[in-house]
Amino acid sequence: MRKKSFDVIIIGSGPAGIFSALELAEEGMKVLIIERGEELQKRKCPALAKQIPCIRCPRCAITSGFGGAGAFSDGKVTLSSDVGGNLREFVSAEELDKLFDVVTEKLLGFGAPKRIFGTDVKEIDRIYFEAQKYGIELVKSRVLHMGTDKGFEVLLNMRQALREKNVDIHSREMVEDLIVGDHRIHGVKSTKGEYVSKYVIMAPGRSGAEWAFRMCQKYGIVTDTNPVDIGLRLELPFEVLKHLTDTLYEPKLVYYSKSFDDRVRTFCVNPHGVVVPEMTEDVVTVNGHSFTYPVSDYTNLAILVSTRFTEPFKDPVSYGKSIARLANLLTGSVIIQRYGDLKLGRRSTEERIRKSIVKPTYRGAVPGDLSFALPYRYLNSIKEMLDQLDRLAPGVADDGNLLYGVEVKFYSARIKVTKEFEVENVKNLFTVGDGAGITRGLSQAAISGIMAARAILRRS
Ligand SMILES: Cc1cc2nc3c(=O)[nH]c(=O)nc-3n(C[C@H](O)[C@H](O)[C@H](O)COP(=O)(O)OP(=O)(O)OC[C@H]3O[C@@H](n4cnc5c(N)ncnc54)[C@H](O)[C@@H]3O)c2cc1C
Helix, strand or coil, X not given: CCCEEEEEEEECCCHHHHHHHHHHHHCCCCEEEECCCCCHHHCCCHHHHHCCCCCCCCCCCCCCCCCHHHCCCCCEEECCCCCCECHXXXXXXXXXXXXXXXXXXXXXXXXXXXXXXXXXXXXXXHHXXXXXXXXXXXXXXXXXXXHHHHHHHHHHHHHHHHHHCCCEEECCCCEEEEEEECCEEEEEEECCEEEEEEEEEECCCHHHHHHHHHHHHHCCCCEECCCEEEEEEEEEEHHHHHHHHHHHCCCEEEEECCCCCCEEEEEEEEECCEEEEEEECCEEEEEEECCCCCCCCEEEEEEEEEECCCCCCCCHHHHHHHHHHHHHHHHCCCEEEEHHHHHHCCCCCHHHHHCCCCXXXXXXXXXXXXXXXXXXXXXXXXXXXXXXXXXXXXXXXXXXXXXXXXXEEECCCEECECCCCEECCCECEEECCHHHCCECCHHHHHHHHHHHHHHHHHHC
């Protein structure tokens, strides 16, 4: 049977894949996107809908499907080169700023709300200097906040635009292998057949990072390790962080712990949001999002500790997963604990959680003791940061606040690529986004997709 042929095949339809497809299709390229998850409207997480512990679907609706891992995310589009990836290694700051503008304009064109946080320079400076007094650094960044609801609409509009530009999108189909010969890409093999193309862009995200790593090993593509971020998600009354979230939406705060000199940071702040489970391969971790309208009286945010392992250890992803597995082993899911119980060295129970001022927004989490899952080094550094944050925003370290664990950010292996995102050992094979270990957020993932697409267009 004759194999179907395309100019470019894109593996994965997250922001990196979608933005590269838009760029290529606008120039008339014949594009196929292969996505192992569902179409956007069919993506439904049963655990979230029923507020039960994660039931480990074979294809996680949260991290896989059209829109990628960010489809049900809060849609915080961070417009700063200091946040969300390593693209400064590929382009100058000026060029990157222009690309942030391209992404912003595209998102606005597809219906994103116009409000950009982080522009009140005077107030931001005030917070910056206040934080400094407590040994905390504020990373200044602008944020376009779409919200889960608007983000969904934007994705629907993008899906429609791709359809109008005749981009083929195959959902529920997984790329199993690449077709490589003479150090050149020739196409892909999927669960449904083989396809031929001159160019392939791998954009498999974190959920497909292990697969990408296997491909690298098979085809002699060089990889390096990235750090792993491990920590907890804090849920607390909205008012406690209001003065920070109203100005910045996402206060990016960094602290170096006294005990271990580890970098501890806030991440993915969701004012009026909800906590959600997240499945990565076989482990359940925790995450959070919020909408354009308030859905709770609380804010949730991650407190993460970064670790970059040195020789001989080279598998930070497995390390992070092992810690998440411990939490899963103890409770079958995500652990929830009142901060007061953690401080007293006792587990939380349903009854103790009920007494809490903060009512859990993810009721599928199981009361327990996080100190059985999280190594002392991480727990201690997180406690230190909470104490310092409590000085900047009194109430952060309150006994009634809730902690969910564990939250792990797997940055996968860093695939060695050229400045055009072409892998070094296979001609015309490009890799972008979080799965390549190059980015860690929506905006930089999208930009890497645009850049790879432009490199292909230059060659065609
Ligand atoms: C709950 C949650 C909330 C988040 N909130 C934010 C936020 O507010 N702001 C922000 O900047 N970032 C956020 N992020 C991170 C953001 O979603 C990612 O940085 C971004 O989606 C990465 O884009 P990507 O295209 O590289 O990969 P992904 O979005 O992960 O997309 C990759 C796609 O490839 C598919 N795939 C993988 N392997 C294969 C294969 N072999 N064959 C076919 N398909 C495959 C996957 O199913 C997936 O759909 C959040 C992430 C999560 C999970």
